[in-house]
Amino acid sequence: LFGPGPSNVPPRVLAAGGRPIIGxxxxxxxxxxxxxxxxxxxxxxxxxxxxxxxxxxxxxAMECAVFNIVEPGESVLVAVNGIWGERVAEIAERMGAKVHTLAKAPGGHFTNA
Structure with missing residues (x-):
């Protein structure tokens, strides 16, 4: 898992968790x-x-975005500088896009220069 945490939960969020559940x-x-x-x-x-x-x-969220923007057979350029860029490229490939990548070391940044 690549989720954030652990994190402190604000008191109002804790209080909301104690309210009755609605279906x-x-x-x-x-x-x-x-x-x-x-x-x-x-x-x-x-x-x-x-x-x-x-x-x-x-x-x-990434999968929904890619599947709603890219059509099978379209060319896609993915900037890959870590796990999330790799995942976007994999999702696009899986749905049939022609994926081209720009790669940097993890945490590296891209410019338009």
Whole structure:
């Protein structure tokens, strides 16, 4: 696992964890998800009705991004300077993209020069 942690949890987060659980079909949850959807639509400047939030890891987010941006057969340039760049390249290859990489040592940076 490449997740962050351990980390200190703020008291308000700890308190929220002690509240009663609401189910995914509860009316309050529908309201919460609608607020999240509106925030996502604003952030991405879209009114598309299929905007949604999903729970997952950083890898899940990368996979969703690549699969929504890249079509099979397209060429993709991936800057690889660590595990996350390697994962993006693997995801794109797996979905059938023509992957080209720029590689630096882990932690290295890229410029447009």
């Amino acid at each position: 995914h079909m509860h009316s309050e949850m529908f309201g919460i998800m609608n607020e999240i959807k509106q925030g996502i639509q604003y952030a991405f400047q879209t009114n598309h009705s299929m905007t949604l939030a999903m729970s997952g890891s950083g890898h899940t």
